[in-house]
Amino acid sequence: MRRFSWFNATSLTLGFAFLYLPMILLVIYSFNESRLVTVWAGFSTKWYGELFRDQEFLDAAWVTVKVAVFSSTLATILGTMAAYVLVRAGRFLGRTLFSGMIYAPLVMPEVITGLSLLLLFIGIGLDRGVFTIVLAHTTFSMCYVSVVVSSRLSSFDRSLEEAALDLGCSAFEAFRLVTLPIIAPAVISGWLLAFTLSLDDLVIASFTTGPSATTLPIKIFSAVRLGVSPQINALSTILIAIVTIGVITTSIITKRASQAQARDEQAAIRAED
């Protein structure tokens, strides 16, 4: 008994218009011939051409990707370990401090995280650059990974692991052969989350970088501080396109996988009967 409601339809339409209109405008104006925002001077792809000829942008993009790949991979390993410790390791000395340190970075203002890490790097005399940004990004994104993974770890049937141990697996084999495949979707989404967080970060990277490494957000920020730039519109369009394709592909893949799993489970139930 579901009636069509004008109120719901209007609030959804307005809400999604609000969410998407600014980005759609950005995409449209990236193809504007004119440098001015409001004057439409005809369709052109010249800003894309200029973007790809700008060596500084290309260098910054490369640095950003490098940082994101290294930091998200490290963060996934450390975050999965931390999640395993939180859910499975039981009691140990300083457990409260440990879980506090996992959750605190999630709510910490970026300016404070950035400032404190910079003061540490200066204190121990570490040269700032790609390496220090990777350290900084790994630290806050491992916490996000561990939250994602631990919610999956605490929801699955532990007897599966115990069965593997009873059947002669070592603890590590049980993890590799039973636990890891089950938590794999959470580990993958944790990696994706860490990767996006790293691509996106301006504040912490600005604090922890040195003169040798400029990331894309730092470059974008310094370019748009003084106003709208058509080159940045073109860059934004490319980034929006990549994210849209990525999210839609992932959601189709997960939908197929969950359908396949549902089919398998039903087949198993039928086989039992």
Add this chain to the structure above:
Amino acid sequence: MRRFALIAVPYLWLLLLFLIPFVIVLKISLSDVALARPPYMPQLDLSTGWEGLKAFFAELDFENFTFLTTDDLYWKAYLSSLKIAAISTLLTLAVGYPIAYGMARAAPEWRPTLLMLVILPFWTSFLIRVYSWMGILSTEGVLNTVLLKIGIISEPLMIMNTPTAVYIGIVYTYLPFMVLPIYSALEKMDESLIEAAEDLGCSKLAAFWLVTWPLSKNGIVAGSFLVFIPALGEFVIPSLLGGSGTLMIGKVLWEEFFNNRDWPVASAVAVILLLILIVPIVLFQRNEQKAREAEG
């Protein structure tokens, strides 16, 4: 042994790169600014042994914190951040609730798509989403051009570089954080409760106020904290949209550090910001725990 390594690796990582940096911030907030590299005094010199350590602690003082209370820039910035964060949280709730409600009452086969549409902007760069409003709100921006052409206004609206632009920016970028928890609370709700209330003589509005709103309270509280906490220390939005007309503490900290190179004062600003944040964070944790217990 393996268990020990499993615990020790992430533990040490967080101790070294999360906890110790805070201790350093705390220490520098008690130091004095100096024309040196690094630009603060006193430096801890362990080679002088116990005496050096004693002299070091003797030189630490709360001067920077006293300074923060005497110069009204700082407490004005804290107050204005609290105000901006609170108002934009309420605005986000006002914009987000109808969206979450519409999603939860949409046909079930539509819900995954709607959910994806809310999450999709969250994956796109935060910086770009803030930037997209610069072209809309500026004096010669899209909004003013359209409104002038239709004839609703005769003078361009000055929204850019005012707190209004900051409110719009915060509502826009943090909207998914508000919509998702409210949606998940509303989706779990049994719709026959509404029918029962209406059968028993409630008007539609009364049924909403007496049944739906209280049942979505956990989502509202969670969403509000998820917007309020990061908005308080926000830097990107006030510096791109707020201009010099908007005072926010995240921006003050940034400028104190990068422009004035006053590390001790920047550290003291960070320490106070953290102390202010502890209250909402503890309340948020408590709300989450209560919600978990209610479900479990």
